Amino acid sequence: MxxxxxxxxxxxSGCATPQYALRSAxxxxxxxxxxxxxxxxxxxxxxxxxxxxxxxxxxxxxxxxxxxxxxxxxxxxxxxxxxxxxxxxxxxxxxxxxxxxxxxxxxxxxxxxxxxxxxxxxxxxxxxxxxxxxxxxxxxxxxxxxxxxQRQQLLMSLVGVGAAIAAQRGGSSAQQVGGLTRSAAGLVNQAILSGFxxxxxxxxxxxxxxxxxxxxxxxxxxxxxxxxxxxxxxxxxxxxxxxxxxxxxFLRSHPYTERRLQDVQRYLADVKSGHVVAGQPATSAPTVSSIEEQRSRLREAQTLYPPGSQSWKNIQSQLDALAH
Ligand SMILES: [Zn+2]
Structure with a gap:
């Protein structure tokens, strides 16, 4: 799988939508x-x-x-x-x-x-x-x-598998090896299937x-x-x-593209306004900006788009939300 x-x-789907944040590398x-x-x-x-x-x-x-x-x-x-x-x-x-x-x-x-x-x-x-x-x-x-x-458990079972194989060569039980391998594989499967x-x-x-x-x-x-x-x-x-x-x-309906788009636009606005230097948050930059700062960054981002376009309207709705 x-x-x-x-x-x-x-x-x-599932988790609550996280806040926008300038992330460190x-x-x-x-x-x-x-x-x-x-x-x-x-x-x-x-x-x-x-x-x-x-x-x-x-x-x-x-x-x-x-x-x-x-x-x-x-x-x-x-x-x-x-x-x-x-x-x-x-x-x-x-x-x-x-x-x-x-x-x-x-x-x-x-x-x-x-x-x-x-x-x-x-x-x-x-x-x-x-x-x-x-x-x-x-x-x-x-x-x-x-x-x-579980990561520790997994690593321990990996070590365990090695030890058991070594022991097996000396005549120990093959069952033990099988059990440890299965539990490790189960954990790996879980990690893969749980998605991002x-x-x-x-x-x-x-x-x-x-x-x-x-x-x-x-x-x-x-x-x-x-x-x-x-x-x-x-x-x-x-x-x-x-x-x-x-x-x-590919067509499955979901509400998140809009959120991804908003975050990408906010990040680009942060870059433009100098809050991001060389891909990292600038050391002096506040990670939680004041409303006034957010507003001016959004206005600046809005200038990137033709007035009335979908992106322009998205940013406008974020500006409107800040006004309340
Ligand atoms: Zn992805």
């Missing part, structure tokens, strides 16, 4: 134990993707005009984990989607590339899709979803924006894409990309 990063297009946990855990989780997911026909992106390969590996390699050095081996993979599937594993393997469907091509996307829009995925990897969202206590929280998705968006700016891509690409995703919120009964119908998960 594996899980696509559906958050690229839609959020998993994630500080990677790089202990040998965490790396071991990440490899174990990733190997399990990669096996499943391989069964779905995933193939590593070939050097110089282009599909629908995009060289995915080239974009991944331009983004990788500006992430918080530049030492990981980021390898793009392609899966032939009409459903537009993308996913990243904890160890740097990145997956995109042909449907995603086709969708981007159909809307005449430039490389910056693909870079947003990939940057969002690399954000999940850099912020270690999968490992962080395994509760601290809204907070994880919003953080991945903000990290993607930083990566775009640092790597020299157009930081407005996320705004354009999220505005386009909005049409899927409206429950469009069916959509075809170059004659290929897009399957249901």
């Amino acid at each position: 594996w899980r696509w990063c559906l958050g690229m297009l839609l959020f998993v 994630p500080v990677p946990m790089e202990s040998a134990q965490v790396q071991r855990l990440e490899k174990m989780v990733s190997d399990q997911q990669a096996t499943q993707f391989a069964k779905e026909g995933a193939k590593p992106w070939q050097f110089g390969e282009r599909l629908w005009g995009f060289d995915v590996q080239e974009v991944v390699e331009r983004l990788a050095p500006v992430t918080e984990r530049p030492a990981l081996r980021y390898q793009a993979h392609l899966i032939h599937d009409a459903n537009p989607n993308a996913a990243a594993l904890a160890d740097g393997r990145v997956y995109v469907t042909s449907g995603m590339l086709q969708y981007l091509a159909s809307r005449g996307s430039d490389e910056s829009e693909l870079a947003f899709v990939l940057g969002h995925e690399l954000g999940h990897t850099a912020a270690q969202h999968i490992v962080k979803r395994i509760p601290q206590m 929280s809204q907070a994880d998705e919003l953080e991945a968006d903000q990290l993607a924006l930083r990566y775009l700016m640092k790597a020299g891509y157009d930081p407005m690409a996320p705004v354009r894409m999220l505005e386009d995703f909005r049409k899927f919120d409206k429950g469009t009964p069916s959509i075809q990309v170059q004659g290929v119908p897009i399957p249901a998960p």
Whole structure:
């Protein structure tokens, strides 16, 4: 079992919507134990993707005009984990989607590339899709979803498996090995299947924006894409990309694209007003701004859009909310 990063297009439901926040860059946990855990989780997911026909992106390969590996390699050095081996993979599937594993393997469907091509996307829009995925990897969202206590239990069972195998060679019970392996696998499955929280998705968006700016891509690409995703919120009964119908998960109605768009716009406004320096909150910047400050940042952000456009109206409704 594996899980696509559906958050690229839609959020998993359930949790309360978190507040907008300027987030500090994630500080990677790089202990040998965490790396071991990440490899174990990733190997399990990669096996499943391989069964779905995933193939590593070939050097110089282009599909629908995009060289995915080239974009991944331009983004990788500006992430918080530049030492990981980021390898793009392609899966032939009409459903537009993308996913990243904890160890740097990145997956995109042909449907995603086709969708981007159909809307005449430039490389910056693909870079947003990939940057969002690399954000999940850099912020270690999968490992962080395994509760601290269980993480310890899991690592202990990994050590236990090793010990039991060693003992088995000396004539100990094979049952013990089986039990420990099963409990470890169960925990890993749980972590994978529980998916990402809204907070994880919003953080991945903000990290993607930083990566775009640092790597020299157009930081407005996320705004354009999220505005386009909005049409899927409206429950469009069916959509075809170059004659290929897009399957249901992509169309599932949900209210969160608007929230992602608002957060992306607020972050861009923070960048413009100097509250973010080199992708980080400026040291003197208040993380909770006064209402007056928020208002002036929103007004500034509003100037980025034609008056009366949907984004302009979004910002106006945030301004109106502040007035009450
Ligand atoms: Zn995501």
